[in-house]
Amino acid sequence: MTYKTFAAIDVGSYELAMKVYEISAKNGIKEIDHIRHRIELGTDSYFMGKLNYDRVDELCRMLNEFTAIMKSYKVDAYKAYGTSAIRESQNQYILLDQIETRTGIRIEVLSNSEQRFLDYKSVASRVKDFQSIIEKSTAFIDIGGGSIQISLFDEDSLVTSQNIRPGVLRMREELARVSYRSYQLEDIVGEMVCDSLESFREMFIGDKKIQNIILVDDYVSLIVQRNFLETIKKGQVSTENFLGFVDSLKKKKAREIALSLGLAQENISLLYLSALMIKHMIKLLGAEMLWAPGVSLCDGIAYEYAERNKLLPSDTEGVLHDFEQDMLDCARDINRRYHSGEHRTREREMTALTIFDSMKKIHGLSKRDRLLLQLAAILSECGRYISLANVGDNSYNIISATEIIGLSHVEREIVANVAKYATEKFDYFKILDSNAALDRESYLRIAKLTAIIRLSEGLDLSHKGKCDKLKIANENDELVLTVETNADMTLEFGLFERYANFFLEVYNIKPVIRQKKSNI
Numbered sequence: 001m002t003y004k005t006f007a008a009i010d011v012g013s014y015e016l017a018m019k020v021y022e023i024s025a026k027n028g029i030k031e032i033d034h035i036r037h038r039i040e041l042g043t044d045s046y047f048m049g050k051l052n053y054d055r056v057d058e059l060c061r062m063l064n065e066f067t068a069i070m071k072s073y074k075v076d077a078y079k080a081y082g083t084s085a086i087r088e089s090q091n092q093y094i095l096l097d098q099i100e101t102r103t104g105i106r107i108e109v110l111s112n113s114e115q116r117f118l119d120y121k122s123v124a125s126r127v128k129d130f131q132s133i134i135e136k137s138t139a140f141i142d143i144g145g146g147s148i149q150i151s152l153f154d155e156d157s158l159v160t161s162q163n164i165r166p167g168v169l170r171m172r173e174e175l176a177r178v179s180y181r182s183y184q185l186e187d188i189v190g191e192m193v194c195d196s197l198e199s200f201r202e203m204f205i206g207d208k209k210i211q212n213i214i215l216v217d218d219y220v221s222l223i224v225q226r227n228f229l230e231t232i233k234k235g236q237v238s239t240e241n242f243l244g245f246v247d248s249l250k251k252k253k254a255r256e257i258a259l260s261l262g263l264a265q266e267n268i269s270l271l272y273l274s275a276l277m278i279k280h281m282i283k284l285l286g287a288e289m290l291w292a293p294g295v296s297l298c299d300g301i302a303y304e305y306a307e308r309n310k311l312l313p314s315d316t317e318g319v320l321h322d323f324e325q326d327m328l329d330c331a332r333d334i335n336r337r338y339h340s341g342e343h344r345t346r347e348r349e350m351t352a353l354t355i356f357d358s359m360k361k362i363h364g365l366s367k368r369d370r371l372l373l374q375l376a377a378i379l380s381e382c383g384r385y386i387s388l389a390n391v392g393d394n395s396y397n398i399i400s401a402t403e404i405i406g407l408s409h410v411e412r413e414i415v416a417n418v419a420k421y422a423t424e425k426f427d428y429f430k431i432l433d434s435n436a437a438l439d440r441e442s443y444l445r446i447a448k449l450t451a452i453i454r455l456s457e458g459l460d461l462s463h464k465g466k467c468d469k470l471k472i473a474n475e476n477d478e479l480v481l482t483v484e485t486n487a488d489m490t491l492e493f494g495l496f497e498r499y500a501n502f503f504l505e506v507y508n509i510k511p512v513i514r515q516k517k518s519n520i
Helices: 041-048 053-072 092-103 112-124 127-134 168-175 182-204 220-225 239-249 254-261 265-285 297-308 323-337 342-358 367-379 391-400 409-420 430-434 440-458 490-507
Strands: 003-011 015-024 028-038 077-082 107-109 138-143 148-154 157-164 212-216 236-238 289-291 470-475 478-484 510-516
Touching: 003 053, 003 297, 015 053, 015 297, 028 053, 028 297, 041 053, 041 168, 053 092, 077 297, 092 107, 112 138, 112 148, 112 157, 112 212, 112 297, 112 323, 127 212, 138 265, 148 182, 157 182, 157 323, 168 182, 168 265, 182 265, 212 220, 212 265, 220 265, 236 239, 239 265, 239 289, 254 265, 323 342, 323 367, 342 367, 342 440, 342 470, 367 391, 367 409, 367 440, 391 409, 409 440, 440 490, 490 510
Parallel strands: 003 077, 077 107, 138 212, 212 289, 478 510
Antiparallel strands: 003 015, 015 028, 138 148, 148 157, 236 289, 470 478
């Protein structure tokens, strides 16, 4: 049996963690070691903007120890990711270079949406439990050191995902600047999170009841997994029992809690704050059951590695959660939120994908690029909500300001720019010059995808569904687009060149539109 030994490293805001796994297509992902070291990087970066020298020295020392452990396991591959503490450090690039020079470990920094997506994948990999729970209305709550991500599921579909502050470590540091008595803490925590939670409820839930909560965090999940509460099944507890547990903590001192739960006393303040935040969420959402699967970012990293290297067990095919569909569902929800006509964008979406699929040998783009094109097509008219005169610019601003879980910052910029130039004149080089996140490769991806989406726009300018039956063929350096319809195509024939010229420039292939009358 062929297997890989893989190490996942999480450089978190208050903990450095590494898990070592054996991964094979037959047995899946098996954890064989877990090393944790408490180091509060977020305390520095959140409030001083950068890590102090002592903290960097400690981080490098531990990473060197991780390297030695990886060698002892003869690890085939590793992946190290930094989260909000590194992400918010002003000298991020200097810091990462210094760490790699001193330890040999290359740390990649995740955007918030990428980080939460990996956490989400780690939970969704528990296929049976996850699928059964999200069939009912469910809030997925991911509590990190810097912020909280709340994702809402309804009937197996991801409706929205929103990031709110503060997270547990940032909250503790902010509270250190407030004079309060212990009996006031619960109310103060409520004041810090409930305004955002109430806005979330008003915007995305309304009168609907949330039945389940899926929890990812580093402290409360551990308590639930260790069966300190009366559970429905492993990792699942009624919210009534959980609220009773939180109330019992009020009557105990930190040392007493640490002894009874088997935790380090230094972790109790973060445990209690996390528990109080969850209590407020339960009350506001009205949930009945809480599931803490006990997964971590490292598990998501391992899942991603297994997925990319085709090491997931064959019997999981067809039953794994469709993460791409979640992104598309989120995009469609954004469209509805901004009252964008679904019939208009649906036609553009289908036509753009048909063009993309017909020219795979020409455009050299990936399956991921196809997803970005689809997202851009769905979101291309959300800017109409702000102004009918500047749709492209407004769509760009909305997409840039809205997280779509699973997209990196660069991918979101690509989607935003393609949506912008779907109907507007392409602005050469300005994209690249104005945004350091977009390199030459990203610029070319934007140009290629824009050429396709503009062509799809030119085929149905009135948005009356004229392209339901579209056939595409490559003939003598021409891309022949044959539309089978009895509709009047006068407008499209007259203005098609306006949309086809940019396609010709990008691909050196001339698009030609033809109409075939339907027999119906």
